[in-house]
Amino acid sequence: MGIYNALFIGASGLSSFGEAVRVVGDNIANVNSLGFKSQNVNFSDVLSQTVGVTRSNIANQVGNGVRIGSITRDQQQGSLQNTTSPTDMAINGNGLFAMRDPATAELSYTRAGAFILDKDFNLIDGQGNVVQGFAVDATTETAVGNVTDITFSNLAAQAQSTTTVTAGITLDSNAVVLPTGTVFDPTDPTTFHYKTEVNAFDSLGQTHAVSLQFTKVGQDASGNIVWDWHSSVDGGELTGGTAGVATEISAPTASVLTAGVVTTPGTQTVVFGPSGELVQENSPTLTFNWANATPSTIDMNFGNAAGQGVLYPIAAADAQGITGNGLDGTVQMAGSFATRQMTRDGFASGFLDKLETDSAGKIFGVFTNGQRRALFQVALANFPNDAVLSHDGNNLLSETIASGSPVLSLPGAGGMGTISPYALEQSNVDLAAEFVKLIVVQRGYEANSKTILTTDQMLSSLMQVKR
Structure with a gap:
C-alpha cells in the first residue's frame, strides 16, 4: 500500500498548493480594494503513519502529505491616499467603522471609509449601509447618548438675536x-x-x-x-x-x-x-x-x-x-x-451647506449663515481578535465566535485610532512579495506533480514484472 499512498501524498500537495494559489491570486486581485488586508497561507503536515518499531523502541513514521494549516490575515495598515471628498475618512491605527444594514439592522465593519450621502442625507457606504456614530451636544461639542445612524436630514441653523x-x-x-x-x-x-x-x-x-x-x-x-x-x-x-x-x-x-x-x-x-x-x-x-x-x-x-x-x-x-x-x-x-x-453676536437662519471632519472623527456642519457646529462623532469598533473576522464581501467584515464581541468607542479613546479626513486607506498588498509567493507556490505544485509522475512510473515498472 505504501506506493499507492505516495500518490495520495502528491495529491495532497497539489490540493494544498492549489488553494495557496487562490489566496495569492485573491491578494493580487484586491491590490486596489480599499482597506483590504492581504492573507498568508501556512502549511502543516498530515498525521504520520508508523511503519515499524525498532528494538530500541524508536518508531519509524512516514508522513501522509500536507494540508492548509491556517490562513492568516496581515493586519498591517495600508497607505493613505488623499481625496477631495469631505465624507471620505481613513483610520490611523486600530478600529473599524461600524455599518448598519437598514434592511436587517445587522452591524458589519469595514476599514473602507469611502462614504457618501443618500437622498435622505444619511451617511452611507456604496452598498447603502449607514455609518454609525454618536450625536454631539451643540453646546459642549461632546458625544452623548448611544450609537446611532449618522444622518443630516432636516438640519438648519436657527436665527439667534444679538445680545x-x-x-x-x-x-x-x-x-x-x-x-x-x-x-x-x-x-x-x-x-x-x-x-x-x-x-x-x-x-x-x-x-x-x-x-x-x-x-x-x-x-x-x-x-x-x-x-x-x-x-x-x-x-x-x-x-x-x-x-x-x-x-x-x-x-x-x-x-x-x-x-x-x-x-x-x-x-x-x-x-x-x-x-x-x-x-x-x-x-x-x-x-x-x-x-x-x-x-x-x-x-x-x-x-x-x-x-x-x-x-x-x-x-x-x-x-x-x-x-x-x-x-x-x-x-x-x-x-x-x-x-x-x-x-x-447673533446670526440669521441658515441651511446646511457642507460638511467637515476632524481627526477626532467629529463631523461639523457649515451652514449658509456662516455658523459651524459639531453634529456627530464617528464610532469605531475594536475586537479582541479582529484577525479572524468573517469576510462578507464589499469590503465588509462581520463578527465571529473566535473574534469576540466588539467594543464601540470614540476615535482616539481606549487605544482606538484617529481619523484622517479627506483620505482613504488603500490595500496593504505588496505586489512584489505576492509574486515571490506565486513563484514558490508554483514550484511546489510542480514538485508534487513530479511525485505523482514518479509513483506512476514505479507502478508501470511493477506491472512489467509479469507479462
Whole structure:
C-alpha cells in the first residue's frame, strides 16, 4: 500500500498548493480594494503513519502529505491616499467603522471609509449601509447618548438675536464741545459729533441698523474727557415707531456740567484719561422692542476700562466688570474719527451647506449663515481578535465566535485610532512579495506533480514484472 499512498501524498500537495494559489491570486486581485488586508497561507503536515518499531523502541513514521494549516490575515495598515471628498475618512491605527444594514439592522465593519450621502442625507457606504456614530451636544461639542445612524436630514441653523456689541472706535480729542443747552436729537446731526452703525439681528434673524452717536461733553474734575453716547434705529422697526424717523433707544440721562466741569456723568457715558485710554464706561443694557419679533436686550461694550494705578487714584468703572489697559476698545486720540472694529453676536437662519471632519472623527456642519457646529462623532469598533473576522464581501467584515464581541468607542479613546479626513486607506498588498509567493507556490505544485509522475512510473515498472 505504501506506493499507492505516495500518490495520495502528491495529491495532497497539489490540493494544498492549489488553494495557496487562490489566496495569492485573491491578494493580487484586491491590490486596489480599499482597506483590504492581504492573507498568508501556512502549511502543516498530515498525521504520520508508523511503519515499524525498532528494538530500541524508536518508531519509524512516514508522513501522509500536507494540508492548509491556517490562513492568516496581515493586519498591517495600508497607505493613505488623499481625496477631495469631505465624507471620505481613513483610520490611523486600530478600529473599524461600524455599518448598519437598514434592511436587517445587522452591524458589519469595514476599514473602507469611502462614504457618501443618500437622498435622505444619511451617511452611507456604496452598498447603502449607514455609518454609525454618536450625536454631539451643540453646546459642549461632546458625544452623548448611544450609537446611532449618522444622518443630516432636516438640519438648519436657527436665527439667534444679538445680545452683545463690542465697539472699537477712535474719538477725536480735538472735537469742540457743543454749545451749552444743546439737547441730543437723533434726527439732527448738529446735536452730536460722530455717528457709526452696527447691524443687529432680532429673534427671526432680521438685521437692523443700530446707530451710535457720540457727543463730547467736556472735562471732569480729574481732567478726564467725558463723552455721552446714544443709540437709535429707524422708528418703523420698533413697536409704535414711525418709519423713516430715527428713534432713540431708552432715555439716557445726559452728563451734568457745573461751571463748565462735568460733575455728574450721564447714564450712557465713556470717559477717557490723559493718554486717551478708557477709564470709565457707563453702559446699561438696551432693550429693543422690535415690531415683528420678540424684544432684544443688547449690551454695548466699549472695551475694558483701565484698572486702578498710579495715574488713576480711584478704581475704574467698567460696565462688564472687566478692567484692562483701556486701549483695547474705544479710545480718544487726536485725529479723525474712525470705527476700527465693530463686532456683534447673533446670526440669521441658515441651511446646511457642507460638511467637515476632524481627526477626532467629529463631523461639523457649515451652514449658509456662516455658523459651524459639531453634529456627530464617528464610532469605531475594536475586537479582541479582529484577525479572524468573517469576510462578507464589499469590503465588509462581520463578527465571529473566535473574534469576540466588539467594543464601540470614540476615535482616539481606549487605544482606538484617529481619523484622517479627506483620505482613504488603500490595500496593504505588496505586489512584489505576492509574486515571490506565486513563484514558490508554483514550484511546489510542480514538485508534487513530479511525485505523482514518479509513483506512476514505479507502478508501470511493477506491472512489467509479469507479462
